Amino acid sequence: MELRQLTYFMEVAKYKSITKAAEQLHISQPALSKSIKALEEELGTTLLIRTNKTSHITDAGNVVLEYARKMTGLVGEMKLTLSDLTNLLVGQLNIGLPPFIGSLFFPKVMAQFHHAYPNIKLDITEYGGARVVKSVEEEEFELGVAVLPVDEAIFNVYPIVxxxxxxxxxxxxxxxxxxxxxxxxxxxxxxxxxxxxxxxxxxxxxxxxxxxxxxxxxxxxxxxxxxxxxxxxxxxxxxxxxxxxxxxxxxxxxxxxxxxxxxxxxLAVITKKGRYISHAGRTFIDFIVKDKL
Known part of the structure; x- marks a missing residue:
C-alpha cells in the first residue's frame, strides 16, 4: 500500500466522483481507477460503489477513509515539524474561509501578511462557515476562520471580530x-x-x-x-x-x-486540538489576532 493510493482515495471520497477527483489530481481517469482497484484488491474489500455519475463510499470505505486521513495527517505533521526545525519561515499554509468574511476583511490582511512574510504561500479555500469547521476537524485545513460558537472541546479558538x-x-x-x-x-x-x-x-x-x-x-x-x-x-x-x-x-x-x-x-481563527500547527500557522494566528480585524 502506498500513501499516494490513500490520497487518491480521499479525493474520490471528497468529490464522490472519479472523474472530478482525477481532474483535481491532474491524472487520467483510468490511472485513478486502476489505483483505487489495486487498493481494493490489496485490502480484500470493496471501497467504492461506482455508478455512471457518482461513486458511493461503502462501510469498509469509510473505515479506510478515517485511517487514511489520520495517516496523511501524520505525514503532513512530520513534514511541518522537520521544516520548522530548519527555523526558516517558508512553506504553504492551508486556510478555510467563508466567502462573507473573505470579501470583508481578508484582502488587506493577506496583503499585510505577504509583505511581512513573503516566503509563506497562503492557499485559501472558500467554503460556507459550517463546512469550514468540519474541514478543520477533518484536517483538510491547518486553520480556518469560523463564526462562533464552535465546540471548544474539539477546537482551539482565537477571537478576531x-x-x-x-x-x-x-x-x-x-x-x-x-x-x-x-x-x-x-x-x-x-x-x-x-x-x-x-x-x-x-x-x-x-x-x-x-x-x-x-x-x-x-x-x-x-x-x-x-x-x-x-x-x-x-x-x-x-x-x-x-x-x-x-x-x-x-x-x-x-x-x-x-x-x-x-x-x-x-469570528475566530480555529485549529483542531491535538494537531501540530506549523510555525507558519502560529505566526499567521499571532499576526491576525494581534491587530484584530
Whole structure:
C-alpha cells in the first residue's frame, strides 16, 4: 500500500466522483481507477460503489477513509515539524474561509501578511462557515476562520471580530423609520436569508426561536450579501447582515435598523486540538489576532 493510493482515495471520497477527483489530481481517469482497484484488491474489500455519475463510499470505505486521513495527517505533521526545525519561515499554509468574511476583511490582511512574510504561500479555500469547521476537524485545513460558537472541546479558538447584526428594511416598509425593531415583531415578515451551509443561517434562526418562539419565514436564500441587499431594495423581503457589510451598502432604497435583543456576529481563527500547527500557522494566528480585524 502506498500513501499516494490513500490520497487518491480521499479525493474520490471528497468529490464522490472519479472523474472530478482525477481532474483535481491532474491524472487520467483510468490511472485513478486502476489505483483505487489495486487498493481494493490489496485490502480484500470493496471501497467504492461506482455508478455512471457518482461513486458511493461503502462501510469498509469509510473505515479506510478515517485511517487514511489520520495517516496523511501524520505525514503532513512530520513534514511541518522537520521544516520548522530548519527555523526558516517558508512553506504553504492551508486556510478555510467563508466567502462573507473573505470579501470583508481578508484582502488587506493577506496583503499585510505577504509583505511581512513573503516566503509563506497562503492557499485559501472558500467554503460556507459550517463546512469550514468540519474541514478543520477533518484536517483538510491547518486553520480556518469560523463564526462562533464552535465546540471548544474539539477546537482551539482565537477571537478576531465581534459586532452586531443589523436589520435591512425596504424604505417603504412600515418598520423602516424605527431606530430599533424587536425580533418578536418580525413574526409575519419574509426574509432573504443565508444558505444552510452558512453558520449564520442556524445562529439567527435559533436566536429568533429562543427569544421570540418562532423561526423566520425564509423566501429566498443566497450566499452573496450584495444580492441579498439588492433583493431587500427590490421589496422582496427583509434581511439581516453584520454591521461591517451594512457599512458597505450604497442602496438608496434600504434603511438599516438595530435589532433587539441584539444578535452578535463573532469570528475566530480555529485549529483542531491535538494537531501540530506549523510555525507558519502560529505566526499567521499571532499576526491576525494581534491587530484584530
Amino acid at each position: 465581534e459586532e452586531e447584526m443589523l436589520l435591512l428594511v425596504p424604505k417603504n416598509h412600515p418598520l423602516a423609520n424605527r431606530k430599533e425593531v424587536y425580533i418578536k415583531d418580525l413574526k409575519d415578515e419574509e426574509f432573504i436569508f443565508y444558505h444552510e451551509e452558512f453558520a449564520l443561517n442556524k445562529i439567527i434562526r435559533n436566536h429568533f426561536y429562543i427569544t421570540a418562539g418562532f423561526e423566520p419565514k425564509i423566501l429566498f436564500k443566497s450566499s452573496q450579501w450584495d444580492l441579498m441587499s439588492e433583493m431587500v431594495a427590490a421589496n422582496l423581503g427583509l434581511s439581516i447582515l453584520p454591521r461591517s457589510i451594512c457599512n458597505r451598502l450604497f442602496a438608496k432604497d434600504i434603511n438599516i435598523v438595530s435589532l433587539k435583543p441584539t444578535i452578535m456576529w463573532r
